[in-house]
Amino acid sequence: MPELPEVETIVRGLRTVLPGHTIIAVRLEKTDFIEDPIGVGELLPGQRVEAVDRMGKFIWLKLTPTPGAKNSDKHLNLVVHLGMTGWLGVRRQEDPVAPHTHAFFELEDGRELRYTDIRRFGQILLVGQDEMGRLTARLGREPLELAFPEFTARLAGRHARIKALLLNQSVFRGIGNIYADESLWQARIHPARLASRLSSADLKRLWNAIRRVLQQAIEDRGSSISDFVDAEGQPGEYQQRHRAYGREGKPCFRCGAKIRRDIVAGRSSYFCPRCQPAPRKRTTRASSRGRA
DNA sequence: AGCTCTTCCTGAAAGC
DNA sequence: TGCTTTCAGGAAGAGC
Numbered sequence: 312m313p314e315l316p317e318v319e320t321i322v323r324g325l326r327t328v329l330p331g332h333t334i335i336a337v338r339l340e341k342t343d344f345i346e347d348p349i350g351v352g353e354l355l356p357g358q359r360v361e362a363v364d365r366m367g368k369f370i371w372l373k374l375t376p377t378p379g380a381k382n383s384d385k386h387l388n389l390v391v392h393l394g395m396t397g398w399l400g401v402r403r404q405e406d407p408v409a410p411h412t413h414a415f416f417e418l419e420d421g422r423e424l425r426y427t428d429i430r431r432f433g434q435i436l437l438v439g440q441d442e443m444g445r446l447t448a449r450l451g452r453e454p455l456e457l458a459f460p461e462f463t464a465r466l467a468g469r470h471a472r473i474k475a476l477l478l479n480q481s482v483f484r485g486i487g488n489i490y491a492d493e494s495l496w497q498a499r500i501h502p503a504r505l506a507s508r509l510s511s512a513d514l515k516r517l518w519n520a521i522r523r524v525l526q527q528a529i530e531d532r533g534s535s536i537s538d539f540v541d542a543e544g545q546p547g548e549y550q551q552r553h554r555a556y557g558r559e560g561k562p563c564f565r566c567g568a569k570i571r572r573d574i575v576a577g578r579s580s581y582f583c584p585r586c587q588p589a590p591r592k593r594t595t596r597a598s599s600r601g602r603a
Numbered sequence: 604a605g606c607t608c609t610t611c612c613t614g615a616a617a618g619c
Numbered sequence: 620t621g622c623t624t625t626c627a628g629g630a631a632g633a634g635c
Contacts, residue, residue, distance in 0.1 A: 343611090368629080398611080411613085430612040432629060471605060471629055480630080488628070577607070578628075589622065 313393040314368060315454070315485030316528035316549065319538050321399055322365045324542025325372075328401050333377055335358040336417040344394075344428065345414070345435040354381055355389070355416060355436060365448050367484025368392060370399060386440040394432030400425060400542040404562040404591065451486040454521050457483070462518045473509065473517075474502035475576035486521070489534055489556045492581045494520040496555035501587040502580040503573075508590065526554065555581040 313321070334355045342348035359378030364371040372389040374594055376382070398409075403422050412424035414435060426435065438446060450459065465482055466473070476482050477491040486494075495502050497520035500513055509517070533539055533547030536557065540546050550557075554564050558581055559572040568585035 314629095392629085394612095394630085428612095429614075432612070434630090469604090475605080478629085520631085579626095 312395050312487060312489070313397060313533075313539060315365075315488050315525055316490070316531075317533035317541075317547065318365050318368050318370060318393060318485070318528050320541045320547060321393070322363055322370055322534045325370070325399065325401070326363045327365055328422075328542075330370070331359065332422075333357065333419045335419050335423070338415040338417070341411040341431065342413070344431045344433055347437055349433065350437050351389075351414075351556035352488045354387060357381065358387060358389075359360065365485075366390075366447060367379055367453070367480055368487070369446075382557075388437050388438045388440070388443055388462065390434075390436040390446065391426065392434040392436075393537045394428060394430065394434065396429040397433035398427040398540065400544070449521060450480055451482040452484065454483045454486060455525055457518075459515065459518050462502045463511070463514050466509070466514065469506040471506060472503050472576050473506050474578070474580055476506050477521075478576060478578065485525075486496075488578050488580075489536070489553070490528065492520070493524045493554060496582060497524060499586045500590050502575040502582055504590045555583065557581065 323399050334357070337352045337355050339345065339348055340351060345351055355374075357377050359377050360372050360373040361375045362373040364373065370391040370393070372391070374387045374389060376385065376387075391397070393399065401418075401422050401424050408425070409427045410426040410430045412425050413431070416424040418424065426433070436446075442469055451465065466476060469476055474491055474495065474583060477494070478488065491533065492502065494517060498513065498516040500509065500517055506548040528547075529548040530549055531549035531552065532545070534549040534553065535546035536550055555570060560569050562568070563570055563583040563586060566583065566585045568583055570581055571584050572579055572581050575578065
C-alpha cells in the first residue's frame with residue numbers, strides 16, 4: 312500500500328519524464344473516485360506539467376496553462392492520492408493497458424499519463440491555486456522535515472494511542488500502517504501506548520526510528536507487498552527489511568520472541584511482545600470503575 | 604478529544 | 620472441486 316516512501320518513489324519517477332509536457336486530451340473510465348470528473352475532462356487539455364511534488368501521500372502535479380487551455384489565466388493542480396492500490400505512470404499510447412486503468416491523460420508527444428487503481432480507494436482532485444492552502448492545512452508536518460522538538464510538541468499531551476497518532480495525517484503526513492509498525496518496532500514502543508505517557512527517551516528513539524525507516528525505505532524504492540510498483544513498473548525492496556509488519560508468529564529479529572498481531576487503532580498492528588512491552592493497564596471503563 | 608464502527612472496493616485466501 | 624465468506628486497508632463520517 313502506498314505510503315510516503317512509495318509515493319516518493321512514484322514522484323521521483325514521474326519527475327524524470329513528465330515536466331514540460333502538455334496534456335492534450337483526457338479519457339476517463341470509472342470516475343467515482345474523481346472529485347470533479349467533468350472539470351478534469353474540460354480543464355486539463357492544454358495544461359502543461361510544470362513540476363511534480365509530494366505532500367504526504369499525495370502526488371502533486373503543478374500545471375501551467377498553454378495558449379490552447381480553457382481558463383488560461385488560472386493555475387491548476389492535479390492532486391492524486393493512490394489509496395490502497397493506486398498507480399500513476401507514463402506509458403506510450405500503444406503500450407498494453409493494465410486492468411482497472413480508469414484515467415488516461417494524453418500528452419503531446421504520443422505518451423499518456425495513466426491512473427490505475429483496483430479498489431478505487433484513491434482520489435483525483437483538481438485544485439485551484441487558492442484552494443491548495445486549504446488542502447495543505449488539513450495535513451500535518453512532513454516527518455522527514457521535522458526537528459525533534461517539533462515532533463515532541465505534536466505529541467505532547469495527546470491521550471491517543473501512539474499508533475493512532477502516527478497514522479493520523481493531520482499530525483504527521485505520509486506515515487501508514489507499515490511504516491508506523493516498523494518505526495515502533497525499531498523504537499521498542501508498543502503501538503497501544505498513550506502518547507502522553509511516552510518518556511523523552513521513548514520519543515527520541517521514535518523520532519530517530521521514523522527517520523531511519525523512511526529514509527531507508529525511500530532508498531529501497533518502497534515496499535512491495537501485494538502489488539506496488541514504481542512509475543516504471545519495478546517493485547521496491549524495503550519489504551525485505553520488514554521487522555514487524557506481516558511477520559505474525561515469526562521470531563523477532565532482536566529477541567526471538569514471536570511477533571504478535573493485535574488490532575490497535577482499528578488496524579492490524581504487528582509488534583514484538585517482549586521488546587515492545589504493553590502499557591501497564593488497559594484504560595477500560597471496567598478497570599477504572601473497579602478502582603473507584 | 605478520541606474512541607469504535609461503518610462505508611467505499613476488489614481479489615486473495617480461508618472455510619465449508 | 621467449487622462456491623461462499625472473510626479479510627485487508629486509507630480516509631471520512633456517524634455516533635458515543
